[in-house]
Amino acid sequence: MDFRLTEEQIMIRDTIRRIATEKFAPLAAEIDAQERFPLENFNILAENGLLGVSIPEEYGGSGAGQLANCLVLEETAKACGSTSTILTNQGLASEPFLISASEEMKKNYLYRMASGQCQGAMAITEANAGSDVAGMNTTARKVDGGYLLNGSKIFITNVGISPFVVVVCYTDKSKGNKGMSLIVVEKEDKGFIVGPPEHKMGLRGSDTRSLTFEDCFVPENRLLGVEGGGFKTLMNTFNFSRPNIAAQALGFAQGALDVAVAYAKERVQFGQTLSSFQGMQWMLAEMALAVETARSITYRAASLIDNEPGSPEIPRLCSMAKWYASDVAMKVTTDAVQILGGYGYTREYPVERMMRDAKITQIYEGTNQVQRIIIAGQMLK
Ligand SMILES: Cc1cc2nc3c(=O)[nH]c(=O)nc-3n(C[C@H](O)[C@H](O)[C@H](O)COP(=O)(O)OP(=O)(O)OC[C@H]3O[C@@H](n4cnc5c(N)ncnc54)[C@H](O)[C@@H]3O)c2cc1C
Known part of the structure:
Protein backbone atom coordinates (compact mmCIF):
# COMPACT_ATOMS: atom_id res chain seq x y z
CA MET A 1 0.00 0.00 0.00
CA ASP A 2 1.37 3.41 -1.00
CA PHE A 3 0.73 6.08 1.63
CA ARG A 4 2.35 8.88 -0.39
CA LEU A 5 0.35 11.52 -2.23
CA THR A 6 1.05 11.88 -5.94
CA GLU A 7 2.72 15.00 -7.33
CA GLU A 8 -0.64 16.18 -8.64
CA GLN A 9 -2.31 15.68 -5.25
CA ILE A 10 0.50 17.57 -3.48
CA MET A 11 0.22 20.40 -6.00
CA ILE A 12 -3.57 20.63 -5.45
CA ARG A 13 -3.17 20.52 -1.67
CA ASP A 14 -0.49 23.23 -1.65
CA THR A 15 -2.54 25.46 -3.95
CA ILE A 16 -5.68 25.26 -1.81
CA ARG A 17 -3.65 25.56 1.41
CA ARG A 18 -2.23 28.88 0.19
CA ILE A 19 -5.63 30.13 -1.01
CA ALA A 20 -7.39 29.06 2.19
CA THR A 21 -4.77 30.70 4.40
CA GLU A 22 -4.58 33.95 2.44
CA LYS A 23 -8.21 34.39 1.33
CA PHE A 24 -10.65 32.19 3.27
CA ALA A 25 -9.33 32.34 6.85
CA PRO A 26 -9.35 36.16 7.18
CA LEU A 27 -13.05 36.29 6.20
CA ALA A 28 -14.32 33.27 8.14
CA ALA A 29 -15.40 35.08 11.32
CA GLU A 30 -17.20 37.79 9.35
CA ILE A 31 -19.05 35.26 7.17
CA ASP A 32 -20.14 33.39 10.31
CA ALA A 33 -21.26 36.54 12.14
CA GLN A 34 -23.14 37.92 9.15
CA GLU A 35 -24.61 34.52 8.18
CA ARG A 36 -23.89 35.27 4.55
CA PHE A 37 -23.05 32.94 1.68
CA PRO A 38 -19.33 33.37 0.84
CA LEU A 39 -19.79 34.24 -2.83
CA GLU A 40 -16.28 35.65 -3.14
CA ASN A 41 -14.86 32.32 -1.95
CA PHE A 42 -17.12 30.40 -4.31
CA ASN A 43 -15.66 32.50 -7.15
CA ILE A 44 -12.09 31.85 -5.99
CA LEU A 45 -12.75 28.09 -5.92
CA ALA A 46 -14.25 28.33 -9.41
CA GLU A 47 -11.39 30.43 -10.85
CA ASN A 48 -8.87 27.90 -9.57
CA GLY A 49 -10.74 24.90 -10.96
CA LEU A 50 -11.39 23.55 -7.47
CA LEU A 51 -15.13 22.96 -7.78
CA GLY A 52 -14.76 20.00 -10.09
CA VAL A 53 -11.71 18.19 -8.76
CA SER A 54 -13.47 14.82 -8.66
CA ILE A 55 -15.61 15.43 -11.76
CA PRO A 56 -14.14 13.86 -14.94
CA GLU A 57 -12.51 16.14 -17.52
CA GLU A 58 -15.13 15.40 -20.19
CA TYR A 59 -17.71 17.08 -17.95
CA GLY A 60 -15.62 20.15 -17.17
CA GLY A 61 -13.83 18.92 -14.06
CA SER A 62 -10.16 18.14 -13.56
CA GLY A 63 -10.67 14.42 -12.96
CA ALA A 64 -8.10 14.44 -10.16
CA GLY A 65 -10.17 12.07 -8.06
CA GLN A 66 -11.80 11.71 -4.68
CA LEU A 67 -8.64 11.87 -2.58
CA ALA A 68 -7.62 15.14 -4.26
CA ASN A 69 -11.12 16.46 -3.58
CA CYS A 70 -10.76 15.48 0.09
CA LEU A 71 -7.48 17.41 0.27
CA VAL A 72 -9.28 20.50 -1.06
CA LEU A 73 -12.03 20.00 1.48
CA GLU A 74 -9.69 19.47 4.42
CA GLU A 75 -7.67 22.62 3.69
CA THR A 76 -10.80 24.70 3.09
CA ALA A 77 -12.52 23.50 6.27
CA LYS A 78 -9.39 24.33 8.27
CA ALA A 79 -9.90 27.93 7.27
CA CYS A 80 -13.66 28.44 6.80
CA GLY A 81 -16.41 25.91 7.50
CA SER A 82 -19.09 27.71 5.51
CA THR A 83 -16.85 27.77 2.43
CA SER A 84 -16.10 24.06 2.82
CA THR A 85 -19.84 23.38 2.64
CA ILE A 86 -19.80 24.67 -0.95
CA LEU A 87 -17.55 21.68 -1.68
CA THR A 88 -19.43 19.04 0.33
CA ASN A 89 -22.63 20.18 -1.31
CA GLN A 90 -20.98 20.06 -4.73
CA GLY A 91 -20.17 16.40 -4.08
CA LEU A 92 -23.69 15.53 -2.94
CA ALA A 93 -25.31 17.28 -5.90
CA SER A 94 -22.94 16.03 -8.61
CA GLU A 95 -22.73 12.33 -7.68
CA PRO A 96 -26.29 11.39 -8.77
CA PHE A 97 -25.50 12.80 -12.23
CA LEU A 98 -22.19 10.91 -12.41
CA ILE A 99 -23.87 7.68 -11.33
CA SER A 100 -27.13 7.68 -13.27
CA ALA A 101 -27.72 10.65 -15.60
CA SER A 102 -27.88 10.54 -19.38
CA GLU A 103 -24.96 12.01 -21.34
CA GLU A 104 -27.07 15.02 -22.21
CA MET A 105 -27.83 15.72 -18.55
CA LYS A 106 -24.24 15.15 -17.51
CA LYS A 107 -22.97 17.61 -20.12
CA ASN A 108 -25.43 20.22 -18.96
CA TYR A 109 -25.53 20.03 -15.16
CA LEU A 110 -22.11 18.57 -14.36
CA TYR A 111 -20.37 20.97 -16.70
CA ARG A 112 -22.05 23.99 -15.12
CA MET A 113 -21.20 22.80 -11.59
CA ALA A 114 -17.60 21.84 -12.35
CA SER A 115 -16.84 25.05 -14.23
CA GLY A 116 -18.22 27.15 -11.39
CA GLN A 117 -21.18 28.57 -13.27
CA CYS A 118 -23.39 27.41 -10.42
CA GLN A 119 -23.85 25.32 -7.30
CA GLY A 120 -26.18 22.34 -7.28
CA ALA A 121 -28.49 21.20 -4.48
CA MET A 122 -29.88 17.86 -3.39
CA ALA A 123 -33.26 17.56 -1.63
CA ILE A 124 -33.88 14.37 0.34
CA THR A 125 -34.94 15.33 3.88
CA GLU A 126 -38.55 16.08 4.82
CA ALA A 127 -40.14 17.17 8.10
CA ASN A 128 -41.14 13.57 8.87
CA ALA A 129 -38.43 11.76 6.93
CA GLY A 130 -34.80 12.30 7.97
CA SER A 131 -32.90 9.11 8.76
CA ASP A 132 -35.87 7.17 7.43
CA VAL A 133 -35.59 8.34 3.83
CA ALA A 134 -38.29 5.96 2.64
CA GLY A 135 -40.78 7.71 4.97
CA MET A 136 -40.90 10.66 2.60
CA ASN A 137 -44.13 11.97 1.11
CA THR A 138 -43.05 14.01 -1.92
CA THR A 139 -44.59 12.55 -5.05
CA ALA A 140 -44.18 13.01 -8.79
CA ARG A 141 -47.27 11.97 -10.75
CA LYS A 142 -46.83 11.13 -14.43
CA VAL A 143 -48.77 13.51 -16.67
CA ASP A 144 -48.63 14.31 -20.37
CA GLY A 145 -45.01 15.30 -21.18
CA GLY A 146 -43.70 15.18 -17.65
CA TYR A 147 -44.41 15.00 -13.93
CA LEU A 148 -46.42 16.96 -11.38
CA LEU A 149 -44.52 17.27 -8.10
CA ASN A 150 -46.20 17.78 -4.74
CA GLY A 151 -44.65 17.83 -1.28
CA SER A 152 -42.02 19.64 0.71
CA LYS A 153 -38.40 19.30 1.82
CA ILE A 154 -36.44 20.81 4.70
CA PHE A 155 -32.81 21.69 5.50
CA ILE A 156 -31.62 21.84 1.88
CA THR A 157 -28.11 23.24 1.53
CA ASN A 158 -27.37 26.14 -0.81
CA VAL A 159 -30.70 25.80 -2.58
CA GLY A 160 -31.16 29.57 -2.40
CA ILE A 161 -28.01 29.96 -4.51
CA SER A 162 -28.47 27.07 -6.91
CA PRO A 163 -30.48 27.34 -10.16
CA PHE A 164 -31.59 23.70 -9.82
CA VAL A 165 -32.16 20.99 -7.25
CA VAL A 166 -32.22 17.21 -7.52
CA VAL A 167 -35.40 16.09 -5.74
CA VAL A 168 -35.89 12.61 -4.33
CA CYS A 169 -39.55 11.67 -4.65
CA TYR A 170 -41.96 8.79 -5.19
CA THR A 171 -43.11 8.13 -8.70
CA ASP A 172 -44.86 5.00 -7.34
CA LYS A 173 -45.20 4.83 -3.56
CA SER A 174 -46.79 1.36 -3.66
CA LYS A 175 -43.37 -0.04 -4.67
CA GLY A 176 -41.55 1.35 -1.58
CA ASN A 177 -37.84 2.06 -2.19
CA LYS A 178 -38.20 0.76 -5.74
CA GLY A 179 -40.78 3.46 -6.47
CA MET A 180 -38.38 6.32 -5.71
CA SER A 181 -37.00 8.54 -8.45
CA LEU A 182 -34.78 11.59 -8.87
CA ILE A 183 -36.14 14.61 -10.70
CA VAL A 184 -34.31 17.85 -11.43
CA VAL A 185 -36.37 20.93 -10.59
CA GLU A 186 -35.23 24.30 -11.89
CA LYS A 187 -35.67 27.62 -10.16
CA GLU A 188 -38.11 28.94 -12.78
CA ASP A 189 -40.45 25.93 -12.61
CA LYS A 190 -43.95 27.03 -11.67
CA GLY A 191 -45.12 25.71 -8.30
CA PHE A 192 -41.56 25.51 -6.92
CA ILE A 193 -41.32 27.61 -3.75
CA VAL A 194 -38.08 28.22 -1.85
CA GLY A 195 -38.42 29.13 1.85
CA PRO A 196 -36.43 31.66 3.91
CA PRO A 197 -32.96 30.80 5.26
CA GLU A 198 -32.68 28.83 8.51
CA HIS A 199 -30.60 30.25 11.37
CA LYS A 200 -28.16 27.60 12.51
CA MET A 201 -25.67 26.77 15.26
CA GLY A 202 -22.79 26.50 12.79
CA LEU A 203 -21.97 26.67 9.09
CA ARG A 204 -23.82 29.95 9.26
CA GLY A 205 -22.59 31.10 5.88
CA SER A 206 -24.10 28.08 4.17
CA ASP A 207 -27.60 28.57 2.88
CA THR A 208 -30.18 26.16 4.36
CA ARG A 209 -33.85 26.35 3.30
CA SER A 210 -37.08 24.47 2.94
CA LEU A 211 -38.74 23.78 -0.41
CA THR A 212 -42.35 23.30 -1.41
CA PHE A 213 -43.75 21.80 -4.62
CA GLU A 214 -47.34 22.67 -5.46
CA ASP A 215 -48.43 20.94 -8.66
CA CYS A 216 -44.96 21.78 -9.95
CA PHE A 217 -44.70 20.62 -13.58
CA VAL A 218 -41.33 19.23 -14.65
CA PRO A 219 -40.72 17.96 -18.20
CA GLU A 220 -39.93 14.25 -18.52
CA ASN A 221 -36.38 14.84 -19.77
CA ARG A 222 -35.52 15.99 -16.24
CA LEU A 223 -35.93 12.52 -14.78
CA LEU A 224 -32.42 11.64 -13.57
CA GLY A 225 -31.78 7.99 -14.32
CA VAL A 226 -34.72 5.65 -14.56
CA GLU A 227 -38.09 5.69 -12.83
CA GLY A 228 -37.78 3.68 -9.62
CA GLY A 229 -33.97 3.90 -9.63
CA GLY A 230 -33.76 6.86 -7.25
C1 LIG B 1 -27.11 22.39 8.15
C2 LIG B 1 -27.84 21.24 7.54
C3 LIG B 1 -27.69 20.96 6.19
C4 LIG B 1 -28.40 19.93 5.60
N1 LIG B 1 -28.33 19.75 4.24
C5 LIG B 1 -29.15 18.85 3.66
C6 LIG B 1 -29.26 18.79 2.22
O1 LIG B 1 -28.58 19.51 1.48
N2 LIG B 1 -30.15 17.91 1.69
C7 LIG B 1 -30.92 17.09 2.47
O2 LIG B 1 -31.71 16.35 1.91
N3 LIG B 1 -30.84 17.13 3.81
C8 LIG B 1 -29.99 18.00 4.43
N4 LIG B 1 -29.92 18.08 5.79
C9 LIG B 1 -30.73 17.16 6.59
C10 LIG B 1 -29.90 16.08 7.32
O3 LIG B 1 -29.35 15.19 6.39
C11 LIG B 1 -30.83 15.42 8.35
O4 LIG B 1 -31.03 16.37 9.38
C12 LIG B 1 -30.25 14.12 8.89
O5 LIG B 1 -30.27 13.11 7.91
C13 LIG B 1 -31.01 13.61 10.12
O6 LIG B 1 -32.39 13.61 9.91
P1 LIG B 1 -33.36 14.29 11.00
O7 LIG B 1 -32.82 15.64 11.27
O8 LIG B 1 -34.75 14.16 10.55
O9 LIG B 1 -33.13 13.42 12.32
P2 LIG B 1 -33.91 12.07 12.73
O10 LIG B 1 -33.83 11.09 11.62
O11 LIG B 1 -35.23 12.43 13.29
O12 LIG B 1 -32.98 11.57 13.90
C14 LIG B 1 -33.02 12.11 15.23
C15 LIG B 1 -32.08 11.30 16.09
O13 LIG B 1 -32.54 9.92 16.14
C16 LIG B 1 -31.49 9.04 15.72
N5 LIG B 1 -32.07 7.91 15.01
C17 LIG B 1 -32.94 7.93 13.98
N6 LIG B 1 -33.23 6.68 13.56
C18 LIG B 1 -32.50 5.85 14.36
C19 LIG B 1 -32.33 4.42 14.43
N7 LIG B 1 -32.96 3.59 13.58
N8 LIG B 1 -31.52 3.93 15.36
C20 LIG B 1 -30.85 4.75 16.23
N9 LIG B 1 -30.96 6.09 16.21
C21 LIG B 1 -31.77 6.63 15.27
C22 LIG B 1 -30.61 9.89 14.82
O14 LIG B 1 -29.31 9.37 14.73
C23 LIG B 1 -30.66 11.25 15.55
O15 LIG B 1 -29.73 11.25 16.58
C24 LIG B 1 -29.22 19.10 6.40
C25 LIG B 1 -29.34 19.36 7.77
C26 LIG B 1 -28.69 20.42 8.33
C27 LIG B 1 -28.91 20.72 9.79
Missing part, protein backbone atom coordinates in the same frame (compact mmCIF):
# COMPACT_ATOMS: atom_id res chain seq x y z
CA PHE A 231 -33.10 5.03 -3.99
CA LYS A 232 -30.25 2.98 -5.44
CA THR A 233 -28.63 6.08 -6.93
CA LEU A 234 -29.06 7.91 -3.63
CA MET A 235 -27.38 5.15 -1.59
CA ASN A 236 -24.48 5.04 -4.07
CA THR A 237 -24.26 8.83 -3.93
CA PHE A 238 -23.76 8.69 -0.16
CA ASN A 239 -21.07 6.03 -0.54
CA PHE A 240 -19.06 8.41 -2.69
CA SER A 241 -19.91 11.65 -0.89
CA ARG A 242 -19.32 10.57 2.74
CA PRO A 243 -15.51 10.82 2.51
CA ASN A 244 -16.12 14.51 1.72
CA ILE A 245 -17.86 14.96 5.07
CA ALA A 246 -15.02 13.07 6.74
CA ALA A 247 -12.51 15.42 5.08
CA GLN A 248 -14.52 18.45 6.16
CA ALA A 249 -14.54 17.14 9.74
CA LEU A 250 -10.82 16.44 9.51
CA GLY A 251 -10.23 20.06 8.47
CA PHE A 252 -12.16 21.34 11.50
CA ALA A 253 -10.14 19.07 13.82
CA GLN A 254 -6.76 19.98 12.30
CA GLY A 255 -7.63 23.67 12.29
CA ALA A 256 -8.59 23.60 15.98
CA LEU A 257 -5.48 21.58 16.89
CA ASP A 258 -3.22 24.12 15.13
CA VAL A 259 -4.80 26.99 17.10
CA ALA A 260 -4.53 25.05 20.39
CA VAL A 261 -0.83 24.24 19.84
CA ALA A 262 0.04 27.85 19.03
CA TYR A 263 -1.92 29.12 22.02
CA ALA A 264 -0.39 26.60 24.44
CA LYS A 265 3.09 27.76 23.43
CA GLU A 266 2.23 31.41 24.10
CA ARG A 267 -0.08 31.46 27.11
CA VAL A 268 1.67 31.81 30.46
CA GLN A 269 0.10 30.71 33.75
CA PHE A 270 1.91 29.98 37.02
CA GLY A 271 5.00 31.55 35.41
CA GLN A 272 5.15 28.92 32.63
CA THR A 273 3.65 28.40 29.21
CA LEU A 274 0.66 26.03 29.10
CA SER A 275 2.74 23.79 26.82
CA SER A 276 5.14 23.08 29.68
CA PHE A 277 2.39 21.40 31.74
CA GLN A 278 2.21 17.64 31.22
CA GLY A 279 -1.59 17.76 31.50
CA MET A 280 -1.70 20.03 28.46
CA GLN A 281 0.95 18.07 26.54
CA TRP A 282 -1.00 14.84 26.92
CA MET A 283 -4.21 16.48 25.84
CA LEU A 284 -2.51 17.88 22.72
CA ALA A 285 -0.87 14.52 21.97
CA GLU A 286 -4.22 12.74 22.21
CA MET A 287 -5.78 15.32 19.88
CA ALA A 288 -2.93 14.82 17.39
CA LEU A 289 -3.39 11.03 17.48
CA ALA A 290 -7.12 11.36 16.85
CA VAL A 291 -6.57 13.75 13.91
CA GLU A 292 -3.95 11.48 12.33
CA THR A 293 -6.12 8.36 12.61
CA ALA A 294 -9.10 10.26 11.18
CA ARG A 295 -6.86 11.35 8.29
CA SER A 296 -5.77 7.76 7.65
CA ILE A 297 -9.28 6.34 7.40
CA THR A 298 -10.54 9.30 5.35
CA TYR A 299 -7.71 9.10 2.81
CA ARG A 300 -8.05 5.31 2.67
CA ALA A 301 -11.79 5.54 1.91
CA ALA A 302 -11.16 8.19 -0.75
CA SER A 303 -8.31 6.32 -2.39
CA LEU A 304 -10.38 3.13 -2.49
CA ILE A 305 -12.97 5.05 -4.51
CA ASP A 306 -10.19 6.29 -6.84
CA ASN A 307 -8.47 2.95 -7.27
CA GLU A 308 -11.23 0.35 -6.91
CA PRO A 309 -14.54 2.12 -7.59
CA GLY A 310 -16.41 -1.20 -7.68
CA SER A 311 -15.06 -2.47 -4.36
CA PRO A 312 -17.73 -3.90 -2.00
CA GLU A 313 -15.69 -2.35 0.85
CA ILE A 314 -16.67 1.19 -0.17
CA PRO A 315 -19.97 1.60 1.77
CA ARG A 316 -18.47 0.24 4.99
CA LEU A 317 -15.23 2.23 4.85
CA CYS A 318 -16.91 5.46 3.79
CA SER A 319 -19.42 5.16 6.64
CA MET A 320 -16.58 4.47 9.07
CA ALA A 321 -14.59 7.46 7.81
CA LYS A 322 -17.57 9.82 8.12
CA TRP A 323 -18.52 8.56 11.57
CA TYR A 324 -14.99 8.45 12.99
CA ALA A 325 -13.72 11.74 11.56
CA SER A 326 -16.83 13.63 12.64
CA ASP A 327 -16.57 12.29 16.21
CA VAL A 328 -12.89 13.30 16.19
CA ALA A 329 -13.82 16.76 14.94
CA MET A 330 -16.31 17.22 17.78
CA LYS A 331 -13.88 15.98 20.43
CA VAL A 332 -10.83 17.88 19.17
CA THR A 333 -12.63 21.18 18.63
CA THR A 334 -14.18 20.91 22.13
CA ASP A 335 -10.76 20.14 23.65
CA ALA A 336 -9.28 23.10 21.76
CA VAL A 337 -11.84 25.40 23.37
CA GLN A 338 -10.81 23.91 26.74
CA ILE A 339 -7.12 24.58 26.08
CA LEU A 340 -7.88 28.21 25.26
CA GLY A 341 -9.97 28.52 28.43
CA GLY A 342 -12.29 31.55 28.56
CA TYR A 343 -10.71 33.01 25.42
CA GLY A 344 -11.67 29.85 23.55
CA TYR A 345 -15.29 30.47 24.39
CA THR A 346 -15.21 33.94 22.83
CA ARG A 347 -15.26 34.92 19.18
CA GLU A 348 -11.78 36.40 19.54
CA TYR A 349 -10.45 32.95 18.55
CA PRO A 350 -11.80 30.62 15.83
CA VAL A 351 -12.10 27.47 17.95
CA GLU A 352 -15.65 28.13 19.18
CA ARG A 353 -16.74 28.55 15.55
CA MET A 354 -14.94 25.34 14.57
CA MET A 355 -16.72 23.53 17.44
CA ARG A 356 -20.11 24.83 16.28
CA ASP A 357 -19.30 23.97 12.66
CA ALA A 358 -18.08 20.48 13.57
CA LYS A 359 -21.37 19.38 15.15
CA ILE A 360 -23.24 19.04 11.87
CA THR A 361 -20.71 16.53 10.52
CA GLN A 362 -22.11 14.02 13.05
CA ILE A 363 -25.62 14.66 11.72
CA TYR A 364 -25.85 15.22 7.97
CA GLU A 365 -25.41 12.72 5.13
CA GLY A 366 -26.65 10.08 7.57
CA THR A 367 -26.29 10.57 11.34
CA ASN A 368 -23.53 8.64 13.07
CA GLN A 369 -26.21 6.29 14.42
CA VAL A 370 -27.21 5.56 10.82
CA GLN A 371 -23.53 4.88 9.96
CA ARG A 372 -23.48 2.25 12.72
CA ILE A 373 -26.59 0.65 11.22
CA ILE A 374 -24.93 0.53 7.77
CA ILE A 375 -21.69 -0.97 9.08
CA ALA A 376 -23.44 -3.56 11.25
CA GLY A 377 -25.85 -4.37 8.41
CA GLN A 378 -22.95 -5.11 6.03
CA MET A 379 -21.15 -7.20 8.62
CA LEU A 380 -24.14 -9.26 9.66
CA LYS A 381 -25.84 -9.95 6.36
